[in-house]
Amino acid sequence: MRRGWLRWAIPAAVLPVLALLAYGFWTNPREIPSPLLGRAAAPFALTTFDRAPLALEDLRGKIVLLNFWASWCIPACYDEAPALERAWQAYRDKGVMVVGVNVQDTEEPARKFLARFGHSFPNAPDPKGHVAVDYGVYGVPETFFIDRRGRVRFKHVGALTDEAARQRLDSLLEEPS
Amino acid sequence: MIAELGYAATVVGFVLALYGAMAGVIGVRTGRADWLRTSERAAVGIWILITACMALMLYAFLTFDFSVRYVAMNTNRGTPFYYRITALWGALEGSIVLWAWMLSIYTLIVVVRYRRRQPELYPWVLSVMLGILAFFLLVMSIPAPPFERLSPIPPDGRGLNPLLEDSGMITHPVALYLGFTGFSVPFAFAMAALIVGRTGDEWITITRRWTIVAWYFLSLGLLIGGWWSYHVLGWGGYWAWDPVENAAFMPWLTGTAFLHSVMIQERRRMLKLWNLTLIILTFGLTLFGTFLTRSGIIGSVHSFTQGSIGVFFLAFLALALLGAFSLLAWRTDHLRAQGELDSAVSRESVFLLNNLFLIAATFTVFFGTVFPLLSEAARGVKVSVGAPFFNLVNIPIFLALLFLMGVGPLIAWRRASAENLKRNFLKPVLAGIVAAAVLRLFGVGNVLVLTAMALVVFVAGTITLDYGRAVRARRRSGDGWSAATWGLLLRQNRRYGGFVVHLGILVIALGVAGSQAWSLQTETTLEKGQSVELAGYRVRFDGLSASEESNHFKVTGAFTMTTGRSSFAELRPARKFYPQEQTPIAAVDYRLGWVEDVYLVLGDFARDGSRATVKLQVNRLVSWLWIGGLVLTLGAALAILPDHRKPA
Amino acid sequence: MIRVLLTVLAVSTALTGIAGAASPVDERVVHDVAAQLRCVVCQNLSVADSPSETANQMRQIIRERLAAGESPEQVRAYFVQKYGQWILLSPPKEGFNLLVWVVPFVGLGAGLVLVAVVLRRWSRKPAAVPPTPVDPAMRERIRREMSGGPRP
Numbered sequence: 014m015r016r017g018w019l020r021w022a023i024p025a026a027v028l029p030v031l032a033l034l035a036y037g038f039w040t041n042p043r044e045i046p047s048p049l050l051g052r053a054a055a056p057f058a059l060t061t062f063d064r065a066p067l068a069l070e071d072l073r074g075k076i077v078l079l080n081f082w083a084s085w086c087i088p089a090c091y092d093e094a095p096a097l098e099r100a101w102q103a104y105r106d107k108g109v110m111v112v113g114v115n116v117q118d119t120e121e122p123a124r125k126f127l128a129r130f131g132h133s134f135p136n137a138p139d140p141k142g143h144v145a146v147d148y149g150v151y152g153v154p155e156t157f158f159i160d161r162r163g164r165v166r167f168k169h170v171g172a173l174t175d176e177a178a179r180q181r182l183d184s185l186l187e188e189p190s
Numbered sequence: 191m192i193a194e195l196g197y198a199a200t201v202v203g204f205v206l207a208l209y210g211a212m213a214g215v216i217g218v219r220t221g222r223a224d225w226l227r228t229s230e231r232a233a234v235g236i237w238i239l240i241t242a243c244m245a246l247m248l249y250a251f252l253t254f255d256f257s258v259r260y261v262a263m264n265t266n267r268g269t270p271f272y273y274r275i276t277a278l279w280g281a282l283e284g285s286i287v288l289w290a291w292m293l294s295i296y297t298l299i300v301v302v303r304y305r306r307r308q309p310e311l312y313p314w315v316l317s318v319m320l321g322i323l324a325f326f327l328l329v330m331s332i333p334a335p336p337f338e339r340l341s342p343i344p345p346d347g348r349g350l351n352p353l354l355e356d357s358g359m360i361t362h363p364v365a366l367y368l369g370f371t372g373f374s375v376p377f378a379f380a381m382a383a384l385i386v387g388r389t390g391d392e393w394i395t396i397t398r399r400w401t402i403v404a405w406y407f408l409s410l411g412l413l414i415g416g417w418w419s420y421h422v423l424g425w426g427g428y429w430a431w432d433p434v435e436n437a438a439f440m441p442w443l444t445g446t447a448f449l450h451s452v453m454i455q456e457r458r459r460m461l462k463l464w465n466l467t468l469i470i471l472t473f474g475l476t477l478f479g480t481f482l483t484r485s486g487i488i489g490s491v492h493s494f495t496q497g498s499i500g501v502f503f504l505a506f507l508a509l510a511l512l513g514a515f516s517l518l519a520w521r522t523d524h525l526r527a528q529g530e531l532d533s534a535v536s537r538e539s540v541f542l543l544n545n546l547f548l549i550a551a552t553f554t555v556f557f558g559t560v561f562p563l564l565s566e567a568a569r570g571v572k573v574s575v576g577a578p579f580f581n582l583v584n585i586p587i588f589l590a591l592l593f594l595m596g597v598g599p600l601i602a603w604r605r606a607s608a609e610n611l612k613r614n615f616l617k618p619v620l621a622g623i624v625a626a627a628v629l630r631l632f633g634v635g636n637v638l639v640l641t642a643m644a645l646v647v648f649v650a651g652t653i654t655l656d657y658g659r660a661v662r663a664r665r666r667s668g669d670g671w672s673a674a675t676w677g678l679l680l681r682q683n684r685r686y687g688g689f690v691v692h693l694g695i696l697v698i699a700l701g702v703a704g705s706q707a708w709s710l711q712t713e714t715t716l717e718k719g720q721s722v723e724l725a726g727y728r729v730r731f732d733g734l735s736a737s738e739e740s741n742h743f744k745v746t747g748a749f750t751m752t753t754g755r756s757s758f759a760e761l762r763p764a765r766k767f768y769p770q771e772q773t774p775i776a777a778v779d780y781r782l783g784w785v786e787d788v789y790l791v792l793g794d795f796a797r798d799g800s801r802a803t804v805k806l807q808v809n810r811l812v813s814w815l816w817i818g819g820l821v822l823t824l825g826a827a828l829a830i831l832p833d834h835r836k837p838a
Numbered sequence: 839m840i841r842v843l844l845t846v847l848a849v850s851t852a853l854t855g856i857a858g859a860a861s862p863v864d865e866r867v868v869h870d871v872a873a874q875l876r877c878v879v880c881q882n883l884s885v886a887d888s889p890s891e892t893a894n895q896m897r898q899i900i901r902e903r904l905a906a907g908e909s910p911e912q913v914r915a916y917f918v919q920k921y922g923q924w925i926l927l928s929p930p931k932e933g934f935n936l937l938v939w940v941v942p943f944v945g946l947g948a949g950l951v952l953v954a955v956v957l958r959r960w961s962r963k964p965a966a967v968p969p970t971p972v973d974p975a976m977r978e979r980i981r982r983e984m985s986g987g988p989r990p
Contacts, residue, residue: 020522023467024515031508033560036567037485038500045572048922085773117891119797142895149920151878310975388976424889432882460960531960539957546949554942561929561938569934574876576927577884583942712865713897773879776889791889805889 047149047168054079054159055147059114059137062124067112067137069163076109076185077159078178081145083115084122086153093154093172094130100178101134108161109182113137116145116153160185193258196246196337200330203239206232207324214317229316230301236323237294243287247278247336256347259340260284266347268741276360277350282484282499283336285363289480290326292371297323300375308396314382315375322374325506333499349741352768352775358418366411366438370476372404373445377473377514380466384517389462389524394452399830401452405445406826412438413698413819424776424791426711426807428815431580436559437479440552444472447548450598454541457603458529463522464545470514475552477507482559532605540598544591551587555580589641592699595692596649599685600656618651634707642703649696653689679828687829694822697814704811711807713793718800725808727788728752729761734799743767744777747792747802751781763792763804786810863904871900871910875917876927884927 049055054077058068069077080097082090101111113136115123120138127136139145148157151170158167158181167181210232217225247260251274256262264277264284279288297319304312330336353359376397383393415435416428429435448468454461485500531538558575565573600614626644634640657678664674679686714722716731723729732748746764764777780789786808793803872886877893885893885900896917903913917925929935 020519021516024512024519027508027511027515031504031511033563033567034481034504034507037563040563040566045922045924048919117895141898142892143899146896146899146917146920149922151921390976425883425887427887430882430887529960531957534954534957534961538960539953542953542956546946546953550942550946550949553945557941558938565929565934571934572922572924573929573935574924574927575929575938576876576882578874578928579938587946773890793889793894794891803894 045151047165049149049157049165050168052165054157054163054165055144057114057144057147059139059144061135061137062115062120062127063135065135067135069159072110072112073163074108074161076104076161076182077157078109078111078182079148079157079159080111080113080173081116081148081150081153081155082113082126083118083153084126085118089172090126090154093174094126094132096173096175096178098130098132098134099175100173100182101132103179104182105134107186109186110134114139114144116142116150158182158185160188192246192250192255193337193339196243197331197335199239199243199246200327200335200337203236203243204324204327204331206235206239207320207327210236211317211320211324214313214320218313218317226313226316229313229320230305233294233297233301233316233320236320236327237291237298240287240291240294240327243330243336244278244291247284247287248275251275251277254347256345257339257341257343258336259338260336262340262344262347264347264350266349266741268739269347269350270355270740272360273350273355277354279363280350280354280359283330283334283338285367286326286329286334287336288363289367289371290323290330292367293319293323293326293374296371296375300378304396310386310388311379311382311393311396314385315378318378318381319374322378325502329499329502333502349768352742352766353422356418356422358414358422362411362414362418364411365407365414369404369406369408369411370438370441370479372400372407373441373469373472373476375400376404376448376469380469381514381517384466384521387521387524389466389521391455391459391462394455394465398452401445401449402826402830405442405449406822408438408442408445409822410819412442413815413822417816420812421778421780424778426709426778426789426791426805426809428705428812431555431558431577433559434479434483436555436580437475437482440555441472441475441479443548443552443555444468444475447545447552448472450541451545454538458538460529460538462525463518466518466525467515468545470511470518473514474507474511477503477510481507535601535606535611537598537601537603537606540594540601544594544598547587547591547594551584551591554583554587558583585638588699589638589645592642592645592649592696595695596645596652599689599692600652614652614655618648618655621651622648636707639703639707642699646696646700646703649692653693653696657686657689680831683828683831683833687825687827687831690825690828691822692825694818694820694825697818697821699818701811701814701818704814705809708810709807709812711805713803713805715794715801715803722804722806724806725786726754727806727808729790729804729806731802731804734795734802739766741768745792745795747795747804749779749790749804751788751790761788761790763790765792765795782813784813787812863901867904867910868897868901871904871913872897874914874927876925878921878925 054069056069058066061067078097078100080093082094084090097111097113100109105111111134113132113134115136115138118138123136123138148155148165154172156169156173156178157165158169160166166185169177169181210229213225213232214229217223217229247258249255250258250261251265254261254265254267260281260283261277264281265274269277278284297316300312300315300319304315308315376393379393379397383389412435415438419430420426420428448465451461451468452465455465481500481503485503558579561575562573565571596618597615602610622644625647626640629640629643634643660678660682661674664678665671669677710725712722712724716722718731718733721728721730728751730750730752732750735746735748737744737746744764744766746762749761749763750758751761752758759781761779761781763779765774766777767774776791776793778789778791780787787810789807789809791805791807793805795802869886872893873884875885875896877883877885877888877890877896879890879892880888883893885896887893900913903916904910908916914926923929929938931939
């Protein structure tokens with residue numbers, strides 16, 4: 014009949030909607046790509062827990078591993094802390110700087126965290142969150158890899174592993190100065 | 191032992207459900223009653239098995255059986271007793287069990303009530319219900335088994351999500367699920383009607399009460415959710431257009447449309463195809479709601495988890511929608527309208543517009559919710575769609591619906607004469623305009639608020655007018671006061687039940703409009719002894735105290751609130767630190783009032799208690815949301831009372 | 839968009855800890871900007887509404903930037919620069935995003951047209967409508983009922 018095909022339009026119309034929902038399985042709504050990749054890293058001027066100044070400008074020419082952490086960030090920050098120290102020990106003589114920024118925290122627990130893992134690289138608190146927002150930080154831990162020219166090249170969300178750190182740092186080291 | 195028994199129960203239940211569904215179909219096709227009996231016994235058996243599952247889970251919770259993963263993830267040794275019970279439905283696996291349990295109860299009610307009354311439709315209804323049960327039992331068996339074991343057995347559990355340790359969370363899922371599952375029954379009847387070819391008005395008449403009950407529980411669930419959001423989450427709001435909130439709201443919208451358009455089919459025999467479409471859509475949206483909550487494809491504060499469960503739900507959703515709509519397409523010849531209209535100004539057209547706006551709102555909410563996904567699929571860019579969008583598009587729609595709510599019950603069927611219009615609407619319209627003018631004089635400038643208030647007065651006017659006239663008519667014909675007022679309500683309970691429900695919606699609308707337009711807030715940091723003032727309330731910071739609770743550490747602020755006169759209250763908002771949560775949970779303190787609530791949130795504080803940051807809110811008319819809910823309850827109860835005039 | 843909550847400057851007490859900036863910032867503007875940004879840790883609340891610490895800090899940053907002379911658009915652009923378009927609670931009205939703003943209204947319009955068409959069709963229907971085909975089971979029921987059989 015004339016309207017024969019039309020009646021099947023309704024069940025058919027459901028299909029594209031289902032397809033869209035199925036597509037949703039391949040994406041992760043919590044994974045937001047950083048717009049900072051490839052752009053100049055935002056400058057910061059902080060004071061470390063040892064009362065020393067720490068500014069990004071001073072680190073120009075070195076590769077910077079910038080890690081955001083907090084003492085309440087259990088278990089991820091605790092999981093990655095040894096890896097960070099190891100990366101620092103392995104790469105400090107190769108022109109790599111490891112820097113930790115402590116966000117939304119208070120001094121005592123932060124110091125306890127540092128003492129527990131014996132971090133020997135500079136760590137500074139970011140009391141008002143300026144640096145965190147400057148780097149588009151969603152949560153902790155997040156780690157940024159900045160090349161010698163001061164551009165953000167990689168962003169690692171979640172606990173950093175030895176493997177990931179090594180991979181990123183090696184690839185940046187290979188680049189010509 | 192418990193785990194094995196429980197798991198066996200779910201698997202047996204699944205097989206039984208499949209078998210029962212098939213038995214029902216065979217029974218109908220062969221005309222043999224004993225197959226039908228098998229099907230019924232399967233329904234009883236499933237209910238027993240699911241109840242047994244719940245009992246076993248409860249036992250595991252109450253005996254701190256951390257060998258069961260679900261127990262370990264959702265309680266710990268410090269969890270208070272009653273929360274150990276309600277943790278049963280606090281997370282994914284348990285919520286599925288609750289859903290299945292309610293479905294099985296509804297199925298039993300269908301068995302008892304309709305086996306003799308609807309011999310033709312009944313077997314198919316039962317098969318459909320058993321089919322749906324089979325799906326949920328399948329989910330309980332494979333992707334979300336509640337009895338999964340944990341090894342090695344941890345010494346203590348993780349604990350309940352602290353946001354769920356609240357009275358709202360005890361009732362919210364229960365009400366919501368009663369609503370969601372309730373819509374399966376009209377859906378099953380619709381399918382039966384299509385299969386059998388009895389696509390007249392029967393299935394609608396039979397399922398009228400089911401629809402009202404399901405709709406009511408869904409409304410209640412949404413309101414309790416709003417209440418929970420308001421007094422637990424610490425932001426002072428009750429609705430955030432969160433994807434999961436939206437997913438529960440959409441079936442409510444289509445359910446409301448369905449509630450109304452079936453009245454046209456009952457009276458005028460029109461819109462048959464549309465009503466079937468609506469119930470299929472509503473049922474589909476209830477499935478979509480659970481799919482969204484559990485699949486994790488759209489980020490939300492509610493999302494339970496990600497994993498393979500989403501695939502199961504999507505597959506079932508596809509099956510249900512494609513199957514149902516194909517059935518509908520197959521039977522369109524049987525669905526011719528039989529009435530006609532004399533004029534576009536009539537109750538029929540008002541109902542059509544009501545449906546249009548409700549569907550438009552549903553579509554808007556749906557589109558906005560999935561748009562982030564669409565954007566990513568189409569061009570790889572992640573965008574987010576939040577409250578500003580939903581408010582912008584939906585507010586005009588809801589205002590239009592408010593208007594229709596006033597017009598619909600009073601306007602004549604088929605054709606409304608000018609006389610009819612004037613008699614019914616002139617005074618309420620005038621009242622509405624006057625109300626708006628008065629508010630304008632008092633300084634209310636916002637057009638939307640003025641319109642909303644005018645409409646509220648208009649609708650209230652139509653309800654009062656109609657009821658008043660009816661009462662006077664009864665008095666004139668000799669009834670005493672009690673018969674004229676209460677007796678009228680009982681005698682025409684459908685009509686007046688509907689009116690009371692509308693009244694409830696009106697009160698809610700008032701609360702929403704008032705709270706959006708007139709609430710105030712301020713945020714400040716106070717030293718000890720300092721005060722902040724807002725709208726005549728002065729709140730002074732007195733200090734902090736710390737305490738160790740059974741499963742968390744709490745810092746409580748002491749605040750003294752004074753109003754202009756001498757009355758004062760002590761507010762004690764707190765910040766609770768749970769070991770299993772990364773950031774502290776705010777415990778808000780508030781004083782509720784008929785007109786305004788005072789709401790205090792403790793933010794950051796200095797360790798020595800010398801300083802605290804607070805957010806102070808004076809929220810207006812929020813209590814009317816909850817009052818409206820009560821009125822809604824009365825209206826729904828009235829509407830489902832048995833008819834005095836004719837047998838049910 | 840309608841201003842959802844009005845923010846009132848706490849008048850009677852000095853606000854220690856809030857900015858301390860030279861040029862006092864209108865809290866309502868702070869609230870407006872914050873209401874357009876999505877809180878990154880709580881999902882689906884605005885920075886204005888969220889009680890989280892991150893949102894607190896963001897509000898403070900907004901306050902400071904406004905006090906330093908930036909316009910609300912500039913402050914918003916700053917956040918978009920750092921977090922991407924996703925941080926805006928409403929997608930900017932351009933390009934593909936226009937779809938989300940336009941489609942609902944187009945749909946509504948189309949629906950109104952449909953309703954008008956249906957109403958017209960109902961009004962013009964001829965009085966004599968062919969009765970629905972009555973299947974045998976129904977016929978049987980009618981016969982039974984007419985002869986005073988049991989009620990369904």
